[in-house]
Every structure is written in C-alpha cells, then in structure tokens.
Amino acid sequence: MSFLREYIILHHTGAEEKNARQVRLNHLRKGWKDIGYNYVIERDGTVVPGRSLELPGAHTRAAGMNYRSIGVALIGNFELTRPTPMQLNSLLSLLKRLQEEHRIPGDRILGHREVPGAKTLCPGRNFPLDKVREGLQEPVRWWRVQVGAFREQARAYRYAEWLRSRGLEAIVVSDGKSN
Ligand SMILES: [Zn+2]
Structure with a gap:
C-alpha cells in the first residue's frame, strides 16, 4: 500500500x-x-x-x-x-x-x-x-568569483573550490565570461 x-x-x-x-x-x-x-x-x-x-x-x-x-x-x-x-x-x-x-x-x-x-x-x-x-x-544561486578580484587566476579557482567545499555552487567569471 x-x-x-x-x-x-x-x-x-x-x-x-x-x-x-x-x-x-x-x-x-x-x-x-x-x-x-x-x-x-x-x-x-x-x-x-x-x-x-x-x-x-x-x-x-x-x-x-x-x-x-x-x-x-x-x-x-x-x-x-x-x-x-x-x-x-x-x-x-x-x-x-x-x-x-x-x-x-x-x-x-x-x-x-x-x-x-x-x-x-x-x-x-x-x-x-x-x-x-x-x-x-529561484534557480540555483551561483557564487560568482571574479578573476579580476584576485592577483592570479589560480587563486580565484582555489577560492571557488573552497566555496564548493562549503556546499555552495561557485563559478569563476572573467571578463563577463564564465568557465
Ligand atoms: Zn517536527
């Protein structure tokens, strides 16, 4: 039943x-x-x-x-x-x-x-x-990590990784493009 x-x-x-x-x-x-x-x-x-x-x-x-x-x-x-x-x-x-x-x-x-x-x-x-x-x-709310805010691109990616480890959805954005 x-x-x-x-x-x-x-x-x-x-x-x-x-x-x-x-x-x-x-x-x-x-x-x-x-x-x-x-x-x-x-x-x-x-x-x-x-x-x-x-x-x-x-x-x-x-x-x-x-x-x-x-x-x-x-x-x-x-x-x-x-x-x-x-x-x-x-x-x-x-x-x-x-x-x-x-x-x-x-x-x-x-x-x-x-x-x-x-x-x-x-x-x-x-x-x-x-x-x-x-x-x-709302659709999933993404955290936009701006490459320009970091000295090197790698740091932006590391920050995005850290956000994901906290259970948040993160994308790295540079010049209006996401990758
Ligand atoms: Zn209850």
Missing part, C-alpha cells in the same frame, strides 16, 4: 545527534518500525534516506500528515543552534527533487509547527522557513 504524498514537512530533530544512524536507533528504541522521518540531513549536508514511503511516516500526527506528507529532518536543535550552510544547501536540492518527483507545489512545504493542529516549536526559531521557500523559486 502506498500513500499520496501531497506535502513536505520540515523538522529539526530537536537534539544534537551525531548522525542519522543515531536518530534511527533512538526511534527504534521507542519500539517504532523504523526511523520516523523519510529523510535526515546531517550537519555536513549528507542526505540519508529514512523510512520507506511505502509506510506511513512517524513525524507529524497533526492533520493526518503521516499519511499525506514526506518528512524531512535536519539534525540539530534550531531553537538553540542554526542549520549549517551545507545542510541548507542539501535541503534545497532535496526539496527540488521531491517537488518534481511528487508534484508538490512550494506552498505545500511546511514547517512542522505550521501544520494546523500541531503543537510544537519544530523546526525551531532559527530554521529559515521563508528563506528556504524563497530559495526554491
């Missing part, structure tokens, strides 16, 4: 777990069939698939969302800390892919606390819900 997923619900895990494996173990210890979320994004931006979409989720009881949505959680407690740039970058790519695969419009991507009837702070006050939704309306 499978369920029509019409929404995507965004969560924080609310704790400072090491990785997705630890989140899964915590949920299994509660006697659950599997981790409650469908995807977990670790601090370094790694996206780990969670519970199969063949099963109802275990992340958002309100409004029957466990049957109607895909639950995506970022590791952390964003009442206290912030998602890393790598987490947000991976989240945007994942959301774009899920939106396409499941035909889910941007206004059906909700923070857990935005679900009618949900009584929770999740995904935390530092989770940039509106920024994420805005980011989805």
Whole structure:
C-alpha cells in the first residue's frame, strides 16, 4: 500500500545527534518500525534516506500528515543552534527533487509547527522557513568569483573550490565570461 504524498514537512530533530544512524536507533528504541522521518540531513549536508514511503511516516500526527506528507529532518536543535550552510544547501536540492518527483507545489512545504493542529516549536526559531521557500523559486544561486578580484587566476579557482567545499555552487567569471 502506498500513500499520496501531497506535502513536505520540515523538522529539526530537536537534539544534537551525531548522525542519522543515531536518530534511527533512538526511534527504534521507542519500539517504532523504523526511523520516523523519510529523510535526515546531517550537519555536513549528507542526505540519508529514512523510512520507506511505502509506510506511513512517524513525524507529524497533526492533520493526518503521516499519511499525506514526506518528512524531512535536519539534525540539530534550531531553537538553540542554526542549520549549517551545507545542510541548507542539501535541503534545497532535496526539496527540488521531491517537488518534481511528487508534484508538490512550494506552498505545500511546511514547517512542522505550521501544520494546523500541531503543537510544537519544530523546526525551531532559527530554521529559515521563508528563506528556504524563497530559495526554491529561484534557480540555483551561483557564487560568482571574479578573476579580476584576485592577483592570479589560480587563486580565484582555489577560492571557488573552497566555496564548493562549503556546499555552495561557485563559478569563476572573467571578463563577463564564465568557465
Ligand atoms: Zn517536527
């Protein structure tokens, strides 16, 4: 049996777990069939698939969302800390892919606390819900590294590499051309 997923619900895990494996173990210890979320994004931006979409989720009881949505959680407690740039970058790519695969419009991507009837702070006050939704309306935002701003071209490339290592999309631009 499978369920029509019409929404995507965004969560924080609310704790400072090491990785997705630890989140899964915590949920299994509660006697659950599997981790409650469908995807977990670790601090370094790694996206780990969670519970199969063949099963109802275990992340958002309100409004029957466990049957109607895909639950995506970022590791952390964003009442206290912030998602890393790598987490947000991976989240945007994942959301774009899920939106396409499941035909889910941007206004059906909700923070857990935005679900009618949900009584929770999740995904935390530092989770940039509106920024994420805005980011989805734009094509990938590229960081333009101007060669002219560096003494040598090689330094511009090294800077672009560094940006990419931080999970950002970077292109090197010289004289209005990109390469
Ligand atoms: Zn939540």
